[in-house]
Amino acid sequence: MGYPQQPQDPYGQQQPSGPYGYSGPQPQYGYGQQPSGPPPRRTNTGLIVLLVVGLPLLLLGGCAAVVLVLADAGQRAVVTEADPPAQVVPSRQPESNAVPTEDSESAAEAQSSAAAVGGALTLAGIDPGLKMTVTLTKVVNPATPDQYSKPKTGNKLVAIELTLANSGQAVYDDSPTNGATLIDGEGQQFRPTYSDVGEGQAFGGTSTINMGDSRKGVIVFEVPESAQPAKFQFALNSGFADQKGEWALS
Structure with a gap:
């Protein structure tokens, strides 16, 4: 019993027949093999891990570099501020062998001693x-006020x-009241007041005293009734002269 003959192509090659009489090309499978599914999908897991780990490290490294630069700049600034200040050297040493003059002797005498009531002091001006x-x-103490100069309750x-005598070589033109100060037993200072009293004529405003001439007048102070006058101070040039005379009143 023979098998039916398979059809051949024009070149004499036999064409295999597929199932159901299909004679086209057939997929080639190995023995017992099943057709495989679609290829697996590719993922970016490695790239994501690299970005997650590497990017923070890169940022941390940049921040550390900035901190180091700032710290170094701050340290240099502190060192600059800590430099020792320049010292000023005097260009001239004080003269210790200066010969005292008449004016300097009068100044030392006026500043080192106090006169009593009735005493005289020679003072130099500017x-x-x-x-x-x-x-x-x-x-x-107390002085008698006139009807317009009554003190407060x-x-x-x-x-x-005072008697002011011009013993110098320049004209005195000043207000004696401006250079006067009264000090009580407790050390409180009082400035003059422009009041008139029955015990003498006030200097008032400006007095002009030529060389060899003199003036006499009173300087009036208003103080508490319990105050006891202890010292009187006076200076020329409305009190701005370096020499200041002082009298003990008790």
Whole structure:
């Protein structure tokens, strides 16, 4: 019994027949093999891990570099500020062998000693040649005010009488009241008041005293009734002269 003959192509090759009589090309499988599914999908897991780990490390490295630069700059600034200051050297040493002059001796005498009531002190002014001999002649405590110069309740008036004699080589042109200060036993200072009293004529405003001439007047102070006058101070040039005479009143 023979098998039916398979059809051949024009070149004499036999064409295999597929199932159901299909004679086209057939897929080739090995024995017992099944057709495989679609190829697996590719993922970016490695790239994601690299970005997650590497990017923070890169940022941390940049921040550390900035911190180091700032710290180094700050350290240099501190070192610059810590430099020692320059020292100023005096260009001239003080002269210790200076010969005392008449004016300097008068200044030392006026500043180191205090006169009593009735005593005289010779004081120098700022202007060259200005020199006045000041005598405190009396203290009136309390002084009698006139009808227009009554002190406040609880206060009294004290009058200091002075004689100003021009013993220098310049004209004295100043207000004696401006250079006067009264100090009580507790160390409180009082400035003059422009009041008139019955025990003498006030200097008032400006006095002009030529060389060899003199003036006499009173300087009036308003103080508490309990105050006890202890010292009187006076200086030329409205109190701005370096020399200041002082009299003890008790």
